[in-house]
Amino acid sequence: MTQYILLIISAVLVNNFVLTRFLGICPFLGVSKKLPTALGMCGAVVFVMTSASAVTWLVHRFILIPLGIDFMQTIAFILVIASFVQMVDIVMKKTAPALHGALGIFLPLITTNCAVMGVAVLNVQLTHPFLKSVVFGFAASLGFALALIIFTGLREKIDRANPPKCFQGVAIALVTAGLLSLAFMGFSGLVR
Amino acid sequence: MDMLQFILITSGAIALVGVVCGTALAVAARFFAVHEDPRIEKVAEILPGANCGGCGLAGCTEYARAIVVDGAAINLCAPGGNEVIEQIAAFLGREATAAKKMVALVLCGGNDTQAQKRHAYNGVADCTAAQAVNGGDKACTYGCLGYGSCSRICPVAAIEICDGLAKVHPELCISCGACVKVCPRNIIKMVPADAPVHVLCSSHDKGPVVKKMCKVGCIGCTLCTKQVENQAITMDRFLAVVDYSKETPGKAAAEKCPVNCIIAADDSSSDAQPEVLQNENN
Structure with a gap:
């Protein structure tokens, strides 16, 4: 139990996917303008990353390793994650239209983004067992969600402020992201 | 020979994964297909696509859905003007009622x-x-x-x-x-x-x-x-x-x-x- 709690704290705060590992920067900058959109994105990422880590673990353990072709993991993972997300999209559209309405447009966007891919590869590198992989995927996506929501809040404030002209728009957003990343560096050493 | 076998296994396995995924997707698409009225898409194409919300709905696709499914009035699109009204009327066989600009x-x-x-x-x-x-x-x-x-x-x-x-x-x-x-x-x-x-x-x-x-x-x-x-x-x-x-x-x-x-x-x-x-x- 303790190791799972430590794993979650590590993935959310200490080794935050966005701010420390610098994965998933594109949605971090792309959909952080408005809170409702950011929340939709967070929901989609949590869902996809958790389930993708389970699916890729199974593929790695039961297909790649027995055949001795685990060097093909990148290609296999992309293939599996992409079709898995597509499948979820189709099923969700039919069975849960309301949920699809909230997450639908974000699912194709994160089909195989670097954070999702990163979680799958890290699970293999760190030789996590199945349950640990899923928990790690979930915790990593929570970390992503945390970073995205904090950053969106900051950007909404910045929109109302009046930065110097040369800093307006993306420039000040990137500076903010840098400062936020520095702030998260404060957690380093908390957990290995 | 050994090398060749290895390459065959590798490509075969990946291809198999691909085929399985593809088949699953195809089956899912068939069993979970959502039947949308194809006219909605056509009407949405006729509309200007500005998503201005002037008709009172969230966007052009929503308005197209309202026209086809709920029978909403076809003259609510201000940016489209009479040209769009006529096209929709011709497409759906409804009467064109010119909008008051x-x-x-x-x-x-x-x-x-x-x-x-x-x-x-x-x-x-x-x-x-x-x-x-x-x-x-x-x-x-x-x-x-x-x-x-x-x-x-x-x-x-x-x-x-x-x-x-x-x-x-x-x-x-x-x-x-x-x-x-x-x-x-x-x-x-x-x-x-x-x-x-x-x-x-x-x-x-x-x-x-x-x-x-x-x-x-x-x-x-x-x-x-x-x-x-x-x-x-x-x-x-x-x-x-x-x-x-x-x-x-x-x-x-x-x-x-x-x-x-x-x-x-x-x-x-x-x-x-x-x-x-x-x-x-x-």
Whole structure:
């Protein structure tokens, strides 16, 4: 139990996917303008990353390793994650239209983004067992969600402020992201 | 031989994974297919795709769905105009009912030379901000503040601020209603583009009060209401209001108005707009 709690704290705060590992920067900058959109994105990422880590673990353990072709993991993972997300999209559209309405447009966007891919590869590198992989995927996506929501809040404030002209728009957003990343560096050493 | 076998196993395994995934997707697509009316997509293609929300729905696709599924009126799309209405009517076999083109109109005529200010305002140049400081700097609490909130939100730049007064260019207006919502004083209204007369004042103050503050404010003299027989202009708390659903004789009311706050269509350029529009479209 303790190791799972430590794993979650590590993935959310200490080794935050966005701010420390610098994965998933594109949605971090792309959909952080408005809170409702950011929340939709967070929901989609949590869902996809958790389930993708389970699916890729199974593929790695039961297909790649027995055949001795685990060097093909990148290609296999992309293939599996992409079709898995597509499948979820189709099923969700039919069975849960309301949920699809909230997450639908974000699912194709994160089909195989670097954070999702990163979680799958890290699970293999760190030789996590199945349950640990899923928990790690979930915790990593929570970390992503945390970073995205904090950053969106900051950007909404910045929109109302009046930065110097040369800093307006993306420039000040990137500076903010840098400062936020520095702030998260404060957690380093908390957990290995 | 060994090498060849290895390559075959690798590519075979990946190909197998791909085939399995592909088959699963194909099966899922078949069993979980959502049957949407194909006409929705076609109607959405006919619509301009501006997603302006002028029809009252979230976007063009939503409006297309409302037309096809819920049988909504097909003449709600202002940017599309009659051309889109005709195309949709032809496609769905419905009767084309031409939309009345609506345009935004600022119901105030008091610019900086005609209307008094009661205090100086040098804060952020934004109507909502100006309104928040002691209720606005204009003496008349119904008048246009002229800091251009409407002009900034207008997606087609159809609103100009002249001399501290917002003016909508009707030939450019796509009647999306964004300015109506943003105006902190609620003095922008959607009016039929072919309406012959407008009362360019929103003040419900009594005559003497209005006269002190503005040279072109409605003083509630009721002269105009006597010029029309069908109550197309009525008094509402010391303000003449045009009922656009009724036929209004143009010039008489405008000529009688002692403060010139009623304008007839001949004075403004609204008569010329259909031609201007067509030229721009061509």
